Amino acid sequence: xxxxxxxxxxxxxxxxxxxxxxxxxxxxxxxxxxxxxxxxxxxxxxxxxxxxxxxxxxxxxx
Amino acid sequence: xxxxxxxxxxxxxxxxxxxxxxxxxxxxxxxxxxxxxxxxxxxxxxxxxxxxxxxxxxxxxxxxxxxxxxxxxxxxxxxxxxxxxxxxxxxxxxxxxxxxxxxxxxxxxxxxxxxxxxxxxxxxxxxxxxxxxxxxxxxxxxxxxxxxxxxxxxxxxxxxxxxxxxxxxxxxxxxxxxxxxxxxxxxxxxxxxxxxxxxxxxxxxxxxxxxxxxxxxxxxxxxxxxxxxxxxxxxx
Numbered sequence: 001x002x003x004x005x006x007x008x009x010x011x012x013x014x015x016x017x018x019x020x021x022x023x024x025x026x027x028x029x030x031x032x033x034x035x036x037x038x039x040x041x042x043x044x045x046x047x048x049x050x051x052x053x054x055x056x057x058x059x060x061x062x
Numbered sequence: 063x064x065x066x067x068x069x070x071x072x073x074x075x076x077x078x079x080x081x082x083x084x085x086x087x088x089x090x091x092x093x094x095x096x097x098x099x100x101x102x103x104x105x106x107x108x109x110x111x112x113x114x115x116x117x118x119x120x121x122x123x124x125x126x127x128x129x130x131x132x133x134x135x136x137x138x139x140x141x142x143x144x145x146x147x148x149x150x151x152x153x154x155x156x157x158x159x160x161x162x163x164x165x166x167x168x169x170x171x172x173x174x175x176x177x178x179x180x181x182x183x184x185x186x187x188x189x190x191x192x193x194x195x196x197x198x199x200x201x202x203x204x205x206x207x208x209x210x211x212x213x214x215x216x217x218x219x220x221x222x223x224x225x226x227x228x229x230x231x232x233x234x235x236x237x238x239x240x241x242x243x244x245x246x247x248x249x250x251x252x253x254x255x256x257x258x259x260x261x262x263x264x265x266x267x268x269x270x271x272x273x274x275x276x277x278x279x280x281x282x283x284x285x286x287x288x289x290x291x292x293x294x295x296x297x298x
Binding site for chain 1: 165241
């Protein structure tokens with residue numbers, strides 16, 4: 001049971017330690033948290049992928 | 063005398079006129095189409111419906127939180143799960159909506175009498191930002207206290223404090239679960255009905271088609287002028 005509990009805790013715990021104040025990036029007057037920066041980069045990557053990747057052939061469209 | 067006449071029935075009253083207007087603007091084949099134009103087969107056209115799907119999860123999980131109450135979402139395992147589901151579906155909602163916005167912006171999606179579709183989407187986006195902000199204010203933790211005390215001076219300086227006081231928990235909760243969802247919900251339904259009515263925005267054509275030349279000799283001369291390498295034959 002203890003082993004199962006430890007396994008559940010390992011699965012549900014975040015992959016990085018979040019128990020600390022957030023990290024921030026600074027470029028002059030621009031300041032952004034690392035978490036928000038990662039999300040912005042992920043959005044740009046997904047946007048570019050959505051434009052470039054071919055769409056699977058499905059139902060016939062008009 | 064038979065009631066089945068060949069003449070069209072005359073509609074009377076506001077209900078009949080409303081029905082005629084609805085059917086003229088949104089006939090059933092436009093309201094619930096079973097095919098889409100070929101250009102819709104692109105990943106960038108998927109993000110509108112992804113945004114809508116995430117919004118449904120937000121509304122369902124938010125409704126469950128409202129029904130069960132704070133002691134449930136703070137102190138029970140299921141409550142924690144639904145609370146997290148509400149947060150992460152909002153994260154995905156904003157993520158998908160921003161990509162949808164970028165896609166439509168670079169597509170100039172207001173073309174073809176779609177200005178109101180663009181405007182309702184943009185205002186719904188602003189309303190969603192306000193709804194997410196008030197959500198952070200009603201977390202009942204140090205994070206919400208920090209955000210509200212950081213935001214109060216800026217908002218009060220704008221003069222909105224009488225109607226939108228970020229330090230008033232009850233008012234922020236009502237904005238979050240009643241007023242702003244109502245605004246976002248109405249705008250979303252309006253936006254979708256406009257998309258159905260006007261159709262999905264086609265992509266911008268690569269370039270304007272040049273007028274057809276009068277005869278072959280003129281075409282060859284035109285191509286030679288436009289071709290920097292002078293290889294007009296290779297293009298034909």
